[in-house]
Amino acid sequence: MNIRKLSQRPKVFGHFFGISPKQFNDLIKELELLWQEAEHKRKSAYPRKRAVGxxxxxxxxxxxxxxxxxxxxxxxxxxxxxxxxFFILMIHGSAGISKNWNRYSTEK
Structure with missing residues (x-):
């Protein structure tokens, strides 16, 4: 799914995601740095064979x-x-998607 292309059609975008393209872009700008910091912290929390990243x-x-x-x-x-x-290759069923839902979900 091409989100940039879909954002040119605000009504359809709203039906898909429940928010306007502007709200979506504002949310991305607000959350992306926080997400990167949290990922770095998570990946740095234990000894690693390779550097983070x-x-x-x-x-x-x-x-x-x-x-x-x-x-x-x-x-x-x-x-x-x-x-x-979203054109994601499913090699091991839904494992790649479902393991991330728990991490990002606010519902407990």
């Missing part, structure tokens, strides 16, 4: 991860459907 990178961008979260909490579509929407 080395190794496998996330396939979806931060913007796509937030969009996936909004779409999932709005529609509760299956993880396989989300993967198709």
């Amino acid at each position: 080395r190794g496998i990178q996330y396939k979806p961008s931060f913007e796509q991860m937030v969009a996936m979260y909004f779409l999932y909490t709005r529609t509760y579509m299956s993880h396989m459907m989300l993967a198709e929407f």
